[in-house]
Amino acid sequence: MAGEKFVADVGGTNIRLAQVENGRISVIKKYLCKDFETIDDAILHFSKDIGVAQFSAGCIAIACPTNDDLVKMTNHSWVFSKSALKAHLGLEHLDVINDFTAVAHSLPNLTHNQVIQIGSGHAAEHGNIAVFGPGTGLGVEHLTWTGNAWHTLDGEGGHVDFAPTEEDDLIIWRYLYKKFGRASAEEVLSGRGIVNIYSAFCEDAGKTPVFSEASQVTNAGLHHSDEFAHKAITQFCQIMGSFAGNLALNLCTTGGIFIGGGIVSRLQDFFLKSKFREKFEAKGDMAHYVKPIPTYLINEPDHGLLGALAYLLQQTQRTHNDE
Template identity: 40%
Template sequence: MTETPWALVGDIGGTNARFALVEPGSGTLNSIAVLPCGDYGNLDVAVRDYLQQTGAGEVRRACMAFACPVHDEMVRMTNNPWVFRKAAMRESLGLDLFKTINDFTAMALGVPSVPSEHLHPVGDGMADSQRPRLVIGPGTGLGISALIPTHHDWVPLETEGGHVDFAPTDELEVAVQQTLRARFGRVSVERILSGQGLLNLYQTLAELERASVRLHTPEAVTEAALQQEDPLAHRALRMFCEILGRVTGDAALTLGSLGGVYICGGIVPRFLDVFRDSPFRRAFEEKGRMRAMMESIPVYVVTEPYTGLLGAAQALDNGEV
């Protein structure tokens, strides 16, 4: 592989670091590998191991997405101990270009490159290709981004929309908010619309109903709900989907996302059929006088596992990022 002047792209989370090689001017991913972050002391050690495994030789250009803020010179990973200065890391890896972007900015940039077989519609609607696209995804946290079309490219919006206030709409949700506020103080939507948020929701419903808490991980809550083994888990999952529908609809209204809504992240693809039958789409559309507009917006669940890498590849040569 040493004959090709490869560029390196990465999608670095709290648990895993995903890497791939791309040729100049190409968004095609080659030699994809997923390395556990815990096996490496820092990013440069992981990169060198990856390049050795692939036999890629020297790379001079890299773009990497990180699950943490990246606007400062110092990058501190939120959910793993990696810390580095950008200039020092670029020098350590011998790079001419070391581009850093937020992981959900990469997710948004990757959406236009996702194959159609990995886009699963939820409800109806027809996208307007000249209007913004909303990209949202519950996972470890709640990521929200958007793509704004220009004459030549897409401009991604880097936001912290997952940290807006949770706005309850009925008595049960008010009780949920009050219970969570007693635990956390301020209650953002991420306190509910994330892996930990689903567990928070299940535990809160149990507390409100004075029921025993049998499940202790988000995965256990999801599995119990899907297998219909626990009515409380089933209620928590449906409530999760309904609140996600309202929050997604609010974001689509705010951004004017007539170009479509794309749901990414690691949670929703695990229960796609249940999600389609959930209150999500109804809650998404119930926006009063704006209902007709909301009904016209298509929503897709993205099941492409390397959307972030696709976005990092696009960001290499995207002058708007």
């Protein structure tokens, strides 16, 4: 498809937009969502900012459900119709996808310089891939090769049951069960999950929690200034390993397990020295099954845009082939 193309990565606070030239991302601009009344205004401002009169195609990766024509952002006020946005911008082609769908599509294109491998293992070409990311919630996505293209397998993997594997996990499970009537993975592996783990350990010790925000627990844990905060981030990393191992078992992810999300990047040095990989491989009789599977921390800040680009190129090529 000829003409100018763009990709966007939209979160609750920022929108990042990039021009696509020769199948690659070129100019990247970052704006505050609150500075624009609508997403249309932000995209039109971007086109004027970089001197492009008209885009012909685009792909928007956005942090909310995208199954219906009407898209309502979860953590921002923007609401828009895909078809109306396409018409208003005069586009021939527009994709609007979930942000974790974009993250998944970026994975086959990431180089060794854009990821950090944790432990052993070797990725099989075109092997199934899984990615998860603790953030505001717990995003999970799978990617599979169908012979001529990569396809995502959508679901709500962040809401599966939390499975304790040791005594400290049971402390957390009991706390969550008492509080919510159910213990889900997202209530452990997320920002509020870190607070839940910390609060569970405090309660178990008969202490009153000092912190109520994930950043407070993380900072105190990293600086060893609070015993329960340090124990919380330690357990957080180990639970991530168990969860990643479950994803590997679920779909035979010989292409690797990838970890994104802002929380792990802030914990990076601590995380890389943790027992994540040990817990990943601790699958009893099935340890031999997961041991060859590599695990990676995504170390590329633009992976959302790269994934939106990969998805756009795949879709526009398919459209071209069908014509």
